[in-house]
Amino acid sequence: MQFDAIRVDGDDGRRLTDWMATLTGGDPGPIVIEESGRRGVYFLVAPGSTANRSWPPGVTRFNQTPGNISYIPVPALTGNTWPLAWCFPPTVPGRFVHTLLLRCAVTEMLS
Numbered sequence: 001m002q003f004d005a006i007r008v009d010g011d012d013g014r015r016l017t018d019w020m021a022t023l024t025g026g027d028p029g030p031i032v033i034e035e036s037g038r039r040g041v042y043f044l045v046a047p048g049s050t051a052n053r054s055w056p057p058g059v060t061r062f063n064q065t066p067g068n069i070s071y072i073p074v075p076a077l078t079g080n081t082w083p084l085a086w087c088f089p090p091t092v093p094g095r096f097v098h099t100l101l102l103r104c105a106v107t108e109m110l111s
Contacts, residue, residue, distance in 0.1 A: 004063040005042045029097035050099065057110065
């Protein structure tokens with residue numbers, strides 16, 4: 001499966017996860033969290049949906065643009081994959097975090 005991702009580190013990423021869950025009635029789409037290092041939160045979005053959009057400081061984009069292929073850490077659906085875990089696992093194929101809603105939420109939170 002191909003996808004892009006937006007990473008927000010630390011407490012900001014955790015707050016954004018909670019906000020996205022609230023905005024979507026508890027179903028924000030697939031979100032991966034890291035429990036060590038930067039404690040990054042990865043919001044998995046549709047392929048190509050992060051390109052050609054401005055994102056505020058504090059956001060890292062992972063996408064496939066010409067000459068660039070990003071590595072996005074994804075845990076297994078079952079079993080121990082520490083330090084990665086699903087905060088919200090994928091529910092159906094093709095279901096991603098809504099990029100525009102995420103962009104609006106992160107812009108409001110980090111600006």
